[in-house]
Amino acid sequence: MAAVNHGALQRRKGFLKSLGIFLALLGPGFITSNVDNDAGGITTYSLAGSEFGFALIWTLIPITAALIVIQEMCARMGVVTGKGLSDLIRERFGARPTFYLMIALFFTNLGNSISNFAGVAASMEIFGISKYLSVPLSAFFVWWLVVKGNYKSVEKAFLVACLFYVSYIISGFMAKPDWEQIGQEVLRPSFSWEMNFVTMAVGLVGTTIAPWMQFYLQSSIVDKGLKVENYEYARMDVIIGSIAVNIVAFFIIMLCAVTIFQAGIKVETAKDAALALAPLAGKHCTWLFAFGLLNASLFAASILPLSTSYTICEAFGWEASLNRKFMEAPQFYGLYSLMIILGAGVILFPEIPLIPIMYYSQVINGILLPFILITMLILINDRRVMGNYTNGPVFNLISWITVAVMIILSAFLVITSFF
Amino acid sequence: MREVLKKPSQLFQRMLYIKNLEVLSMKMTTNPQVFLFLSELLGKKVIDLEKREWGKVFDLVVSLSEPYPPVIALLCRHKKEILRLSWKKIIKIEAYFLTHSLTPADFDTLQLKEGELLLKDFLLDKQIVDTHGAKVLRVNDLHFLQVDHTLRLVHVDVGFKGLMRRVGWGKFAEKFFQWFFDYQLKDSFIPWRYVQPISSPDLLRLKISQNKLAQLHPADLADIIEELDVYKRSQVFQSLDAATAAETLEETDPKIQVRLIETLNPAQASDIIEEMSPSEAADLLGDLPKEKAEGILREMEEEIAEDVKELLVHPDEKAGGLMTTSFAALPAETSVQEALKFLRQEAENLDVIYYVYIIDAEGHLLGVISLRELLTAEPETNLSNLSNPRVITVGLEEEKEEIADLFAKYGFKAIPVVDEEKRLKGVIPFKNLLEVVAPKLGK
Numbered sequence: 001m002a003a004v005n006h007g008a009l010q011r012r013k014g015f016l017k018s019l020g021i022f023l024a025l026l027g028p029g030f031i032t033s034n035v036d037n038d039a040g041g042i043t044t045y046s047l048a049g050s051e052f053g054f055a056l057i058w059t060l061i062p063i064t065a066a067l068i069v070i071q072e073m074c075a076r077m078g079v080v081t082g083k084g085l086s087d088l089i090r091e092r093f094g095a096r097p098t099f100y101l102m103i104a105l106f107f108t109n110l111g112n113s114i115s116n117f118a119g120v121a122a123s124m125e126i127f128g129i130s131k132y133l134s135v136p137l138s139a140f141f142v143w144w145l146v147v148k149g150n151y152k153s154v155e156k157a158f159l160v161a162c163l164f165y166v167s168y169i170i171s172g173f174m175a176k177p178d179w180e181q182i183g184q185e186v187l188r189p190s191f192s193w194e195m196n197f198v199t200m201a202v203g204l205v206g207t208t209i210a211p212w213m214q215f216y217l218q219s220s221i222v223d224k225g226l227k228v229e230n231y232e233y234a235r236m237d238v239i240i241g242s243i244a245v246n247i248v249a250f251f252i253i254m255l256c257a258v259t260i261f262q263a264g265i266k267v268e269t270a271k272d273a274a275l276a277l278a279p280l281a282g283k284h285c286t287w288l289f290a291f292g293l294l295n296a297s298l299f300a301a302s303i304l305p306l307s308t309s310y311t312i313c314e315a316f317g318w319e320a321s322l323n324r325k326f327m328e329a330p331q332f333y334g335l336y337s338l339m340i341i342l343g344a345g346v347i348l349f350p351e352i353p354l355i356p357i358m359y360y361s362q363v364i365n366g367i368l369l370p371f372i373l374i375t376m377l378i379l380i381n382d383r384r385v386m387g388n389y390t391n392g393p394v395f396n397l398i399s400w401i402t403v404a405v406m407i408i409l410s411a412f413l414v415i416t417s418f419f
Numbered sequence: 420m421r422e423v424l425k426k427p428s429q430l431f432q433r434m435l436y437i438k439n440l441e442v443l444s445m446k447m448t449t450n451p452q453v454f455l456f457l458s459e460l461l462g463k464k465v466i467d468l469e470k471r472e473w474g475k476v477f478d479l480v481v482s483l484s485e486p487y488p489p490v491i492a493l494l495c496r497h498k499k500e501i502l503r504l505s506w507k508k509i510i511k512i513e514a515y516f517l518t519h520s521l522t523p524a525d526f527d528t529l530q531l532k533e534g535e536l537l538l539k540d541f542l543l544d545k546q547i548v549d550t551h552g553a554k555v556l557r558v559n560d561l562h563f564l565q566v567d568h569t570l571r572l573v574h575v576d577v578g579f580k581g582l583m584r585r586v587g588w589g590k591f592a593e594k595f596f597q598w599f600f601d602y603q604l605k606d607s608f609i610p611w612r613y614v615q616p617i618s619s620p621d622l623l624r625l626k627i628s629q630n631k632l633a634q635l636h637p638a639d640l641a642d643i644i645e646e647l648d649v650y651k652r653s654q655v656f657q658s659l660d661a662a663t664a665a666e667t668l669e670e671t672d673p674k675i676q677v678r679l680i681e682t683l684n685p686a687q688a689s690d691i692i693e694e695m696s697p698s699e700a701a702d703l704l705g706d707l708p709k710e711k712a713e714g715i716l717r718e719m720e721e722e723i724a725e726d727v728k729e730l731l732v733h734p735d736e737k738a739g740g741l742m743t744t745s746f747a748a749l750p751a752e753t754s755v756q757e758a759l760k761f762l763r764q765e766a767e768n769l770d771v772i773y774y775v776y777i778i779d780a781e782g783h784l785l786g787v788i789s790l791r792e793l794l795t796a797e798p799e800t801n802l803s804n805l806s807n808p809r810v811i812t813v814g815l816e817e818e819k820e821e822i823a824d825l826f827a828k829y830g831f832k833a834i835p836v837v838d839e840e841k842r843l844k845g846v847i848p849f850k851n852l853l854e855v856v857a858p859k860l861g862k
Contacts, residue, residue, distance in 0.1 A: 082648035090544050091618075095559065095585035098544075225649055225678060316582060317546065317557020321646075 028220035029075060029234065031155070031303075032213055033067070033241030034162040037248055038300030039119025039270070040112065040358050041207040042293055045249050046273035048200050049256025050265070054185035057253055059201055060246045061186070063208050066402045067242040070373070073380050073391075073399060074214045075234045078221035080389045085218040086315035088379050101375075102312045104368050106335070109212050109308040111361030113343030116304065118354045119297030121347050122271040126290040131347060139344035142302045143337075154302075161299040164292065165248045171288040172251035175281045177258045195416070202413040203362060208245070209406060210365050211372045216307040219314070228389075255281075255289075269355060305339035363417045366410035373403045455512070455570065457538055457561035458585050464515040465495050465504065473497055473504075473521055478539040480531070481572055487611055488536070490563070490570040494529070502526035509568070538572070541618050546651070547575060550631045551613035553639035555646045559585055562608055575614050578607030617651055630658055637663060641670035644679075653682040665694030668703070677706045685711075689718035696770045697723065698743040698851055701730035730845070738822060739815040741852060742836045742845030743770040748778045751785060751803035755796045762790075771846045773832045777806045784810060784835060784843040812837045815844060823852055 037045075048056045074085065081088060090098045120138045121131035146154060191197075217238075226234050256273055259280040267273045274289040309332050313320030319329040326333045346352060377399060381390050391399060457479065465473040474497035481488035492503050493516070504526055510517045531537065542558050549556050559581035562574035583592035583604075596602045615631040632640060632655065640659070644652050644667065656664060656679050668676055668691065680688050680703065692700045692715060704712040704727060716724045726744040733739025745768055749758055758775055766772055775793060777786040786806030796805055812835050813822055825834055826849055836845045 082650045087648075090557070094544055095582060096587060099582070099586040222648065225674075227649070317555075317559075317577065319554070 028217060028224055029071065029237035029239075030162060030241040030244065031158045032071070032217040032220065033238075033245040034165060034248075035158070035216075035300050035303050036208060036210060036213055037165065037245055037296055038112065039116045039122075039293065039297040040362055041249070042119070042252060042296055043270040043358055044200075044203045044207045044362075045252035046256045046260075046270050047267065048204055049253035050260040050267045050273055050276075052197065052200060053257040053261040054182060054254070055190050055192075055197070056201060056204060057182070057250065057257070058186055058189040059204055060250055060253075063205055063249075064242055064246045066205070066406065067209055067245070068239055069395075069399050069402045070209060070214070070376075070406075071217055071238045071242060072235055073376055074218045075221055075238050076231065076389055077376075077380055077386070078218040079226050079228055079231045079234055080386055082222055084222055084311065084314050085215045085376070085379075086311045088385060089375055090315045092379060092382065092385065093375065098315050101368075101371060102315050104364075104371075105211060105215070106308060106312060108361070108364045108368050109304050110339060110342060111357070111364050112210070112212065113301060113304045113339050114346050115354075115358040115361045116297045116301040117344045117347045118358060119270070119293055120301065122269060122354070123274075123290045123294035123297065126271060126274050126286065135344050135347050138298055138301065139340050142298070142305070143340055145302055146306050146336075158299065158303070161295055162244075164295040165244075167288045167292040167295070168248050168251045168255070171277075171281070171285045171292070172255045174285045174288070175255050175258050175277075177254055182254060198412070199416055202366075202409045202416075204249075205406065205409050206362050206366050206369070206413055208249070209369065211368045212304065212307060212311075214372055214376065215311040216303065219307070219310055255285075301340075301343065305336050305343065308339055309333075309335040360417070363414055366413040369410050370403075370407040373406060377403060453565040455563045455565055456576070456581075456584070457543060457563070460512070460563075461539060463512075465493070465518060466515045467518045467521045468510070469520050471521070473518070474502070476516060477501075478537050481536050481538060483534045483536055485571075487564075487571040487573050490572070491535070492527070494537070497526070501529055503529055506568075506570070512565070536616070542575070542616055545616070545618040546647070547577075547609075548615040548617055548632060548635075548643055548655075549577070549609050549613055550615055550634045551609070553635055553643065555643055556609070572611055574608035574610060576606065576608055578605070580604045580606055617647070617655060632658065633663065637666035638670045640667045645672055645675055649678065653679060657683070657687075661690045662694050664691045669695055669699045673702065673706055676703050680707060680715075681711065685714040685718045688715045692727075693719055693723050696743055697726045697730055697745055698741065698770070701727050701740070702735065705731055705735075733815060736819050737815065738813045738817040738819075738836045738847060739844070741819060741822070742847045743851065744845050745769050746771040746776065746833070746835075746846040747774070748776040748782075748843055749802060750779070751777050751801065751806065753802045754798065755793055755800045755802065755805070756798035758788075758793055758802060759798075762793075771833045771848045774835075774846070775802070776835060776843055776846070777802055778843055782842040784812065784837055784841055786810060787835070810835060812841075813847070814838070819852065822847060826852060 077083075077085065077088065083091075086098070086102065089101065117135055117138065121135050124134035125131060145157060221234060255277070256267075260267060260273060260276050263276075263280055265276050267276055270293050271290075274286050274293065277289055278286040310320050312318075312335055313329075313332045316331075318331040320332040321329060324332070346357075347354075377391075379385055380399075381396065383390055460479065461476055463476050465476060467473065474495040476493050476495050478494040479490050480492040480494065480503065482491045489506075491506050493506065493509075494501055494503055496502075504518070504521075508518045508521065508525060510519060536542070538561055542561060544558060546555055546557055548554070556577040558575050558577060560576035561572055562576055563570045564573045565571075580589065580592065583589050593604050596604050613631065613634075635643070640655075640663070644655055647655060652675070656667070659667060668679065671679070680692075683691070692703065695703070700723075704715065707715070716728065719727070729744060730740065730742070733742075735741070747758075747762060747765065747769060749761065753761075762769075762772060762775070773790050775788045775790075776784060777788065779785055786803075786808045787810045788802060788805050788807065792805055811825060811829060811831070813825065815836060815838055817836075822834060825831070831849070833846045833848045835843055836847060838844055
């Protein structure tokens, strides 16, 4: 080991050395961003493309920017403090606010978890497999992956899952889009005050920037043990991840725009969208689309329960580690199992209305998000927490504007959901 | 084994602790004792005898000089200024803090003196180490015993009940659990004597006697260190003395070992690594960046550094990487008496003490004698008379699976490693191989 290691160290030099470090540190940001394209996200993108064509595609540019701004703050907090977000919240704001925030986070994430198992059910039905088979199997798979695997193997599995998002890019090309027209649409933002249009725009933002991601990203950065010296790599990771996720989003919207929107077909779910693709772009395109949905749903369904239980246990000082036995960490395993059992269990009810479930889980996300973002901004500007790594004036202005816009949009989403 | 040993002492400590509390309360009681929580005290108004309001309490200061720290002052916010008021001014605690008549001159500046601790700032909602249960926990509340005028910190509340009380649902949670699960929620307190605060580096830099981490077994310390965040990890690690640090490091995950050592300068690091067994030290140095490892080796005592360098050349999976160089090798002419004397002197530094190896002037392995044989032999006998010339050895390049088979077959506690000319290069203690094989046993 020793001799081999020294040899390897000597060979890594200059550019190769940086690349090596980057690849070694790549992961948290990239995975977090991608997992963000979960079942809810893909549904929203396909509906945006099917209903409004290219009209909304420009929003992906400001969304990417906002995602980078917000995730960069999380990454920075993780690297500088070495603590998870819920840890910081508990130490800075005390027991009561933390308690309510964690309760809200639990229910929000339970909603997301349900919507991801719904995604599994929908995509497997395209392949002709009943949800009564696919959902229990996938719940078992998720449990097995995390409980029987270790951090390294799980991260590798997740990075592979990230690669499978390429299926959306391939299916995008299968539809033979007119690139010139798309270029024009991106550069010429269109907007309408029509209710459906605004709701859809808000939905796009809401599905891309979710509360739980901030917790997950920060703790995976902490888990990786990134040091302040390596911060630039963490930032690159976040930026690349944020761009990658929006490229996938772009291809989904585009695919639905050139096929379903132009054919004037009405769809309500990602499954409808996948099925509508068959006569327009071929059977293979449908399969790829469904496969992408399955991958995304399973991926998010694996991460969400785990991330939620870690976050909550960290806030309350409960033992939280996959290396412990059940009785040594009962709260951790309890929460984890509850999320999977409830998440998958709800889907197994016959006649369960999946579309409202997905929609309302986005709405709860929207309610919680402002609170999380504001606590983040307070924390990142606190010198006792961040030392010399607080936001500069310019970045602070950008992040407050981003957060303000996010809050207005989320408030809008929440209010419209009640009328 | 440790578990078994732990119990009587646990019981004893518990008894001692109860006794302490009794003494503590007997000494000063004439009045009834009252238990109070920090969460009940924070936020109360400070009002003097003339009914003037002097702000709200937002933190308490204790002095760590006593085993159960007394509260010596409180902090209150008065006209946007944070002021410190000595505990002597307090008459009693009711719905508010009643004090003697105050003038602004009665307040001190905020400055903390040595051995003083801000409870809310450094303990409440922060992590602590429970040195008795060897766990990292989060503080939900602090529990005081009030006797006459003195308020002493006696317990740290880490339980669910305390959390619910903080949230404001204490009564509700108690009733709910009683009604729904027929379960009575219990307080889970940790006596202050088992609590080591870790939220600030200053608290760890206290005198060694006050650093309660010293009560922990290195294996437990290693578990705790692995659970902490990067910064606390190195603070806790640096608060240990070199010998404890070395033992703890041996029990820590290799990745974390590297990070911990990287935070130290070469001089500090070498002090700790010298205390480790050479094979563990070599594994660790092999994982460090080359410049760092060389820097540390330069700082180390030459003799130890040479041993470690030799081990560094060999890969982990082969005999050369598994062996240790601290074993007993003596010439054949040595008497049993001298050999035993040698063992007694060197035992502290030897990784393998069960066998004495017999070598000639060039270092060729001639035979082996077990400790049992040495102890039962006549003191004047020469080792050459006892030596067992049929020694099972392995080469430097032997794979670990083969070595494991040898251990299984012969039941040795250690196997010597020789080069092509049969010169003794090192010894593999069974323990080193266990670390290689054990992870596979479960699968």
